[in-house]
Each structure stands twice: as C-alpha cells, then as structure tokens.
Amino acid sequence: MAGNEYEFCPSTNSAYDSAGCVRTRSSFDATRAKDDVSVPAEGAWRLRVAHRDAAANTDLANSTSPGPLRFDATPPSGEFEPFDPRDPSRIWLRASDATSGVARVEIEARSDGETAWHTLKVDGDAGSYSAVLDDALYPRGSYEVRARVFDRAENERSIMQTAQGTPLRVALPVRVETRMDAGRATKIRTNKRGKPKYKQVLDARPVVAFGRTTTVSGKVTDPAGNPRAGVVVDVLERVDAPARPWQAIGTVQTNAAGMFTFKVSKGASWTLRFSYGGSPTTQPASKEVELRVRAAATIAPDRRVRRNGDEVVFRGRVRSGPVPEAGKLVTLQALTRRGWTTFGNARARAKDGRWSYRYRFTGTTVRSRYTFRVVVPAESGYPYARGASKTTRVIVNP
Template sequence: MSLVLRDNTGIARFLASLGTDVENIVGSCSYARTRPCIDVDTAVKLSTTSARAGRNTLVVIAIDAAGNVSRSTYPVDVDNEPPARVRPTVEGGEAWRRTNGFVVRWPAPAEALAPVVAARYRLCSPSGCFDGRLEGRNVNSLGRFLLSQPGEHTLQVWLEDEAGNQSFALSASEPLRLRLDQEAPRVTFDAPNPADPLRIAARVEDRLSGLDTGDIEMRRRGGDAWNTLATAREGQSLVAYVDDERFRSGGYEFRARARDVAGNEASTDRRGDGSQATLDLPVRFTTRLSVGVRVAKGRGKRVSLRAEARVRYGRRLKLTGRLENADGQPIDGATLEVSADSPGDDTGLLPAGQARTDRSGRFTYIVRGSRNKVVRFRYAGSRRIRSATRDFALHVRAASTIAARPRRLRNGQTVRLSGRVLSRPLPASGKLIEVQAFFRDRWRTFSTTRANSRGRWRFDYQFGGTRGRVPYRLRASLPAEGGYPFDTGRSRVVRVIVVG
C-alpha cells in the first residue's frame, strides 16, 4: 500500500499494522535544520496471512519531529483463499464428435469474500499443454471453445478472485475430455479366404474415435437391389457370412459401410489391392441328403426311400438315409440334427434328437407313432460343404379300444359297446366316434357317439328283426378332425352273435 504523511516539522517515525504484522519505519531527520524531518511518500508491504478472513483494521501511527502522535485507522477486507473448485461440463457430453466447437460451463461457486474476476484453464493435447485466462466478473463459461487439432484433449478450469487468489494445485477441476474426430474411417475388403469362402470381412481403420457400427451388403452382379447381411464386429473389422441356401447361383457384388464413434461414415466396394469385392456362388461343395422308409418296387425289387409313411398309433418306425456329395461320395462322421413339429401345433419345430453317418454316409433313426408330425433332418454343413435338409412326413392312425357286452344275446336285447381313445391329445369337445357294422360286403356307419374328456365312450344298441343265428362284426372308427393330430383310425373288430 502507499502512504503519504505530511507535517510542518516532518515525520520522524511511523508504524503500520495489520493483524500481527507491523512495519516500524524511522524517518530521515537532522535537528540541525530548521525543518528537522522530511515528509513520507512511500510504499509499505504488510502480510495478510496473520489477518483473519473478512473485515480487518489497518492502523497507521505517525510521529512528527516535535513528538506529536497522530493515529489513523482504515477498514481492510482480507481474502487469502482461492475460489472453490468448479465442476465444468461440456454441452453434448464428452463423447467423440465430428463438429468443432465445445461449450464449457459450470455452476457458479458459493459466494466468497472476494468476487471472481477471471477463469483460468489448462488445455492438454498429445502435443503438449497450454494455459489460458478469460476475464469476466463471476464468469461461468468459456464460451464456444475451438480445438486447434483433432484428437482427445483434457481441459481443467480454476477461478481467480479480485484479491488475486488462484491455485491450479488447490482449485483445478477434474479433467474434462474434449474429443474431436473429423476424419472418415478407411474401409477395405479382405481378400477371400479359401478355407472359409463364405466369410466376407471388411477391415476398418480409424485412428481417432474407432469403429462403432457398420454393415455389409450384397447384390447380384449388375442388379439394383442390395441385401443387407447380418454383420458382426470383430475387433476393427466388419464380418458377415453369405447364406448360400438363400441366394441363387451366380455372381455377386459387395459393399461395406462403416461409421466411427464420432459419426463419420465411409463406404467401399473395393479390396485392399483395388479390385472389386465379388463372389461367385456356389463356393461350397453340393450335398445330397435322402431319408425315408425302404420300399421295394418293380420286378427286380429295386429299393427306394419313401419320404412318408402311415403307421399305427404307438408303433416304432425305422428310417434310413444317406448323406453324400454331388459325385455320390459318402460324407462320413457327419452329425444331423433332427427336429419335429406337429400340424396345428404353434410350438413349431422342436429338437428331437441326432443321427450320425457311418463310413458309407448312411444313418438310421427310430421314430415313434405318437401323433402326425413332420420330422426334419438337417446337416448344417461346414465351411467347405453345403448344408442339406430333408423332411419326412409321419402319419399316425387314431386308436381306440373296444369291448362288447354281452357277446351273445337274443333278438330284442341290447348290446353295450365301450372303449377308450388311446391316441391323445383329444379335441376340447371330445372325440367323435363312428360305430360301424360290416354287412352287404362293406363297413357301414350306423350311429355316432363322442368320447368324454378322459377318452372313454360307450354306445348301447338294441337288436331287432334278427332271425335265426346271426353273427355281427362291429368296430369303432375315429375320423380325422381339425385340431386332432391323427389320421382316421379304427379299433379292432368284435363279434356279437344274435339269435332270433
């Protein structure tokens, strides 16, 4: 601070004190002169460290050459602490972006003794750090901050108050990341891999934000419609596999599109050597799969495989098959996945088992006649061999028990036919039963009944008009119905003798 002290005899000595810090200065005097001492016009430095924070009193005492004392006091506001640490944020977050311009803000800190007059910041990039200062009373933003180069930067902010307090070590914020990437990625297709010919890979180079997403598309050579393939990310590559069962034979072109984390996009249809990315289908060896029941036909009893069969309920059926390549060579040691569905069942195909080919490429599989079903055999193939699928249709006849009581009766008496439906599940309304008798050289339905929810049924019939001793052949027929997964089936035949 500056002190100006004047007196007609001059100033012999003066003291200045703030807190416990005291400056005691003796003036320049010579009592041989008419005016012994000179006036004071000087700067005095007092430390504020011993003063308390807030309002203090500065005391100045002056003594002239005649010994007269003058005392003056002045209010002094003391603030020795730097402003509180701030928590800056960047609009839009700290993620990578492709547009330069970062608006950095922070909430105003709690009211301090000395007001904030400037914001200081340190910006660090891979090439080094730079410190800056932005003046402004109670400043709470750096405005729109532009980076001089792309890449990842860190920004730390701290405040300076009117008392000159500021400290990077004590008040600097946690590093805020500013990421800028304005470069599009570089995309190139890899060369085909003979060991995995359906694998299409595109390598993506992006030195800053890195690969985020992308996809690979294909179209018929010279065509217009692009088909997007299921694309996965493997490291810094996009990888897709061509479904050669879905796409017909012929030539195909490919296109890859990549997007980095900052949102920059690039696409290509070229390999690393500049050639166009193409593929001619098929590239895997063709396979042939046959499955069914063995049937002998013709005079020479030539054996073939029939792809469907109708069996009794509960019967086991042996299926045979063969897996071979286009030249008829067996594919041995291959595993076939077996699945089955049922008409009218919304569950779709469900795993049922597996079959494995022997050295001749043949395999067997046992199915049980539990309901109508389609049994699907699928060889998944390999990277060099195409997959193959074949279906076998199994039709199962409905089944029921039957009993007749009594088995011998006179004309005018009643026979009770009863039984239980074996082929389940049953329709919600119960199963329709047709009661049939054999006469005039064929089976005829003469009445119907319905089984209950437990599958049990019965039917009473009174004979009339029988003359002599007549044997009757009776049976139950279970017709096919919607929602009932069985073909028409019949019970065994029971005989009843009626005497008239």
C-alpha cells in the first residue's frame, strides 16, 4: 500500500452527492506509516477512506467510513432580550450555535458587593430561554445578570449584555408589593371620654372559648390600599403542639373589596397561615393568625352544705383534650376579698381527664358561702390557652 485517498463530504449529502466534498491524499514511505488528517472546516462531515497501491490503483466506491465527524471551534452566540412588563421578574435570553447546537444554558445573578453567583432555574429551548429572578426570594437591591451558554462541543460563551450592548442589571423588587391583614374582627373604643366611639380591627391573636367555631377575616391590597379582587388565598394550619407540621386545609377567594372570610372549626389552639402566591406582576404575601382556645374544665363538690371541720371532695373533668400522657395539672382556687386565691393542685388523668381533690374547712365561725373554681393553666405540649371552669359554691356552717 502506497497511501490513502480521503474524501470529506457534508453529512447532509445523499449517498452519491459530491457537492461540497473535499478530497485529499497521503503517501507512505519507510519513515511514515500512518496519516494525520483534519476535517476541512467546522461542521459535520462524512469521511470515506480508500487505500492506494503502488500502481496508483484506488476505488472510493469500495471505501470504508469511520463514522460521522464533527468539528466546532466557535462558541455559541446570544443576547439578553427586553423585559416583558407583564412578567417583569423573568429574564429572557436568545442563544444559538450554528454548528453543533446549544447543549445547555445557565443564567445567574448576584447583587452588588457579592462575589457568589446565584444560579436560577432556566426554562425554554430552541433558542429562547428564560429564568425568574424572584423578588420574594432575593433581597432588594441591584443585581447583575449573566448567562453561560454551552454548545455540544463544550464551547462556552458568557453573555452579560443586551442587544444594545449594555450590561443587564435588575433592581429588585420589580413587582408591586402586596399587603395582607387577617384576624378575628373585633371592635375597640377609640375615645376615652364622651359618647363611646368604636372601630373594627382584625385581632391576629384572638382567644376563643372551647367548643366554638370562629370566623377569621382578612384583606389583600396594594400599598395604597387598593383591593386585590378575585385572588386566591391558600389556608394552612398547624396545631399548637410539638412537631406538628403545616397542613393545607382550604382556599378562599377575595371579593371586589379584597376581603375574605374563613370559618375555623372547633378544636385545639391553631396557628393559621393565609398565603397569597402573587402573580407575574404582584408580590406574594402571607399573614399568620394565632387562634388561642381556652382550656375547659368542670368542678363540683360532693356536698353543697358542710360544717366547719368537715371535708369536701371536689371532682371534675378537663374537657379540652387530648390530655397529655403524664396527665394535666389543674389549680383549685377560692374567691376571697383579695381576689382568687389558690389553695390546692390536682392532676387530671390522661385516659378521661378526670381529677379529684379533698379539702377540709377550718376557721369558719359564722355561716358562710364559699365560691370555688378550677383553673387549667397553659403548658408546653398542651394545645390550649389558660382556661377556667364555671364557679361552684359550698355553704359552711360553724
């Protein structure tokens, strides 16, 4: 074998199409036993190789082909596109690569004074790409933006400019702020003298009685107070107990005035989170309402009339369950001239919430009527606020 005949043809050519084909040859001697050849230019090529003998015989029709060859030495090209006022937080990029095509796109942002770039999630293909610089996630300030475009040959180009040649910078926030207020509607007095005047406010930490439903109201507006009408607000709850997760319990929609209401079922103390997810032009907002439910309990004496020196057994039940496994401390109080005074403690059982306490009357010299109650104090792990029973009375004769 005296050498090789090579024919490079564009990969798009048909089997017998020689348009654009480039031929080259090589010769062997005692010092050269192999060839080094390169494709004629960037692009995709199909190579055919035929051997040539010493008599110069060769036949490309009977050649062999090592498979397609691709050569791309030019990085991709691209530019940032103008912002869409209907989606101002979205960054748009036009990118292409004429030879091997775009393999992937990375879009990053960093605020002034930072050295680290934040990678944004990129959507799109076929030359048009975008990413959201979320002004609810990133702090307010000025951000520079860059794109890194890679082709299939791993050539890379960094893009930081628009079509006009100016660096792309974004000042956050770009969307209109949203304000949300929520709570149980209640009236407060606004004047101290004269005829009472009241205004309605939303209490974000209301205290409610055990076993009653409660209505929570709210409003979604822009900074000027204009209503966000017809927007959906997600409602989540978390029971006031250790390791309890947030759970989605429903959605509400604002009316023409931006108002919404949500009825909370009876139960333990909750924290409610009302969350508006925002829109392409408006920021999200959320508000938490801590709904504290008073603990409930009963108290009754085994006798209503006793003599001085006799004992009375108070019994009752903690109604606001579940009661912790270790039981629930309750405090017994008597009404005196100085107010309610604690005279004993008992522990309610976990299985049924029942408790009892034995008390002896001493020092009663005249017929007296005593008033008692039981208080259920707040406690870690018990999802209720401090509550008290109705009062009960015992008459003690000297």
